[in-house]
Amino acid sequence: MDVLKLEPQAGVEASAALVLLHGWGANARDLASLQLMLDLPNYVYFCLDAPLPHPLVPGGKMWYDLDSEAYHGLDQSRAELATWLDGFEEETGISLARTILVGFSQGGAMTLDVGFRYPFAGLVAMSGYLHGPPDFQSNLPPVLLLHGRFDRVVPLQAAQRTRETLLAAGATVDYHEYDMAHEICPLEVAQLREFIVAAVSP
Numbered sequence: 001m002d003v004l005k006l007e008p009q010a011g012v013e014a015s016a017a018l019v020l021l022h023g024w025g026a027n028a029r030d031l032a033s034l035q036l037m038l039d040l041p042n043y044v045y046f047c048l049d050a051p052l053p054h055p056l057v058p059g060g061k062m063w064y065d066l067d068s069e070a071y072h073g074l075d076q077s078r079a080e081l082a083t084w085l086d087g088f089e090e091e092t093g094i095s096l097a098r099t100i101l102v103g104f105s106q107g108g109a110m111t112l113d114v115g116f117r118y119p120f121a122g123l124v125a126m127s128g129y130l131h132g133p134p135d136f137q138s139n140l141p142p143v144l145l146l147h148g149r150f151d152r153v154v155p156l157q158a159a160q161r162t163r164e165t166l167l168a169a170g171a172t173v174d175y176h177e178y179d180m181a182h183e184i185c186p187l188e189v190a191q192l193r194e195f196i197v198a199a200v201s202p
Contacts, residue, residue, distance in 0.1 A: 001084045004028040006035045006045035014044035016098040016121075016200045019088075021048055021081075021107030023127075025060040031104060037189050040196065044094070050107075051080050063110050071131065074113075081114050096120050098200050102192070103128060104184065105154060112162065116140065122199035124192060127151055127182055129158040130165060142172040144195040146188045148180035 008014050018040075020031040028047040035045050052073045054060030064073035089095060100122045103111035108128020115123040117137045124144040143166055147159035156177065163175045176191055 001051065001080050002028065002049035003084075004032060004047040004049070006032060006047065008041055008044060012041050014094065015042045016040075017044050017046060017092065017094045017100075018196070019046045019048065019085075019099060019101045021063075021101070021103035021110050022050065022061070023103075023105030023107050024062045024066060025054045025057040026104075027059060027061045031102070031107075034102075034189070034192075037186075038193050038196070040193070044092070046092075048081070048084070051077050063106050066106075074131070077110065078114060081110060082117070085114070085118055100124060100196050100199060102126070105182065112143075122195060124195065125159075125162070126184060126188065126192075127154050127159075128162070129154050130162050134166070134169065136169060140169070140171045142174065142195075142199055144192065145173060145175045146191060147177055148182060148185075149177050150180060151182045153182040 022030040028049040032047050050061035050063040052062050054062045063077040064071045096119050099120055101111050101115045101120050102124040104126045105128060108125030109131055111123050111125050112128060112134055113131050116134050120141045122142045126146045145159055145163055147156055149156055163173050166173050174195060178185055178188055
């Protein structure tokens with residue numbers, strides 16, 4: 001899996017990590033600006049490229065096809081992401097307990113699809129949704145759900161259903177709605193930073 005790695009500034013040793021999963025048609029660089037916006041100097045950022053080329057966007061990637069509800073390509077992306085995460089601690093030297101998995105839109109769906117199999121410090125889905133019942137295989141990390149009230153790509157009801165499903169499973173869910181469309185706003189970034197700081201021990 002192709003990864004854009006963003007190191008801390010020179011002289012600062014990384015002691016925690018963010019793994020970022022982009023949305024449909026974007027690529028690893030799409031969420032890279034969060035490094036400056038979040039201002040977490042001791043974090044290393046891993047921006048992952050989805051494995052599949054987007055059929056319409058030059059340079060764009062996707063985790064699976066959205067032309068039908070069959071989600072063609074999901075099994076491949078799920079397997080490749082899991083393989084990468086399986087080797088994460090050994091490769092990076094950073095514990096998953098000090099790592100937050102964050103995804104936007106389709107990347108948010110992938111976060112909720114794969115994230116509960118691992119002992120992450122937290123999971124974040126921005127404008128995301130559930131593929132189906134999550135695969136709960138470890139202690140449930142806290143979850144942050146952020147969504148726009150005017151989102152016409154992933155309707156707000158999808159986020160509300162996700163919240164109810166996770167709460168029913170016993171997860172701790174921090175849920176926020178914003179007056180925005182299918183996007184990331186400054187208030188959302190501030191909430192994301194607050195969640196990260198609270199979830200990852202000093």
